[in-house]
Amino acid sequence: MAVPHVFIFPLPLQGTVNCMLKLAELLCLHQEIHITFINTEYIHQRLMNYTDVLVRFEKYPNFKFVTVPDGLPEDNPRNGDQIGKIIEGVEKVSSPLFREMVMMTTTNYCTPTCLIVDGIFSFAVDIAKEAKIPLLYFDTISPCSLWTYLAVPKLIEDGEIPFKGNDLDALVNGVAGMEGVMRRRDLPSFCRTPDLDIPIIKLVIKQGKHIVQAQGLIFNTFEDLEGPILSQFRALCPNIYAIGPLHTQMKANLSSQYLPNTPTSNSIWKEDMSCIDWLNKQPNKSVLFVSIGSLATMSKAQFLEFWYGLVNSKTRFLWVQRPGSIIGLEDDNNNVPMELVKSTKERGCIISWAPQEKVLAHPSIGGFLTHSGWNSTLESIVEGVPMICWPYFVDQQVNSRYVGEVWKLGIDMKDVCDRATIERMVIQVMDVEKIEFLEKAKHMSDLAIASVGEGGSSYQDLDRLIEDIRLMRI
Ligand code: UDP
Helix, strand or coil, X not given: CCCCEEEEECCCCHHHHHHHHHHXXXXXXXXXXXXXXXXXXXXXXHHHHHCCHHHHHHCCCCEEEEEEXXXXXXXCCCCHHHHHHHHHHHHHHHHHHHXXXXXXXXXXXXXXXXXXXXXXXXXXXXXXXXXXXXXXXXXXXCHHHHXXXXXXXXXXXXXXXXXXXXXXXXECCCCCCCCCCCEHHHCCHHHHCCCCCCHHHHHHHHHHHHHCCCXXXXXXXXXXXXXXXXXXXXXXXXXXXXXXXXXXXHHHHHHCCCCCCCCCCCCCCCCCCHXXXXXXXXXXCCEEEEECCCCCCEEHHHHHHHHHHHHHHCCEEEEECCCCCEECCCCCCCCXXXXXXXXXXXXXXXXXXXXXXXXXXXXXXXXXXXXXXXXXXXXXXXXXXXXXXXXXXXXXXXXXXXXXHHCCCEEECCCCCCHHHHHHHXXXXXXXXXXXXXXXXXXXXXXXXXXXXXXXXXXXXXXXXXXHHHHCCC
């Protein structure tokens, strides 16, 4: 009988690779389970350059990395505006190689007994059927946003999208369980399209059809956060594993108790650790952390609005300015008004990439101005840090609505980017309503940490996932 052997294949982006590596490491701790982790060459190279991931995984004899090309030229940027190309490359170039790998190994000791792949990889359904092994989709975005993706066919049928008229504040009632919560502006960004014949809409429609054919869905969330949406999913696919927050689950498993500083980073950029020294010198809960993640970009005009808003709020801030994330700045020789540079020296710190989990866990952090990527949102929730949300695209519009309106863990700044609003919201979160926001954030943080503790909902779901994988032998 073959040993349990999982092939894990993430979408080649920072957030998804990070999540899937964490799942892989959790499974590796159970030595009986073997893992083959498929990386694109681009991601693998960056992991080699900037992290200790490869060394970290060397200690697991039951783990191996395999690389495939992503179909993009080496110098092609892998920013947010390239996602369509990245997915197309994986479908055209990486997926046939993945299929070959699965089929080739089905006859020997390395036989895969289960596939865990990104929820957007519709091609995996046929590969799993051909290999006669179970498929589990791991959608690393939030269930609440995935749920809105799956509602797209109904929204089109009901005539809700494309939108009629320009009122983005109109309520959308066609997403089950989200009635009265979602406005047009809170739907995934691609719902704003006037033209339904675009690749991303086709992709999510296809995803809806495939996702229900999997033997199970894995989510990076926890019951106390997204229970009502998880119930909706169970009606569609009864086998749900809600095992998040994964980074907390990992820390709990690696150290048998939750320690905020256990390293779990799988960052594909070089982290600037000097910001920790700077944070050490700041008062408790006084610093706003500002970051728009690994894919989002902003125009130079928006960048300056942010900067003025931050400086005018007189709040201390630690700002990640990822190279290439400010469109037009480099063409302008990084030219910014001297007054901003001067004020920043007094109260701010700018870096190009942060050890984000460590930063959010630092006692001096009191708020997070975020693009509402799902990993960032969960990392903030776990550390009890209130958020100001400036969503960029796809799922982030939904996440920011839930943070502001449903979970009340911050403010949703959506679609606005002017210095006066930024200043006002920073003051609201970091000063005027600081205590209230911190209390709510602390409560959710306690629930998140409890969910991965012994007997917690995510702890139990991870246990069940491991047990189910053990039984998937052929
Ligand atoms: N991140 C980081 N340092 C930074 C900015 C981001 O380590 O300076 C990490 C962050 O901790 C998170 C991931 O990058 O795990 C970003 O994922 P998210 O889903 O929030 O957004 P995305 O980058 O996919 O848009």
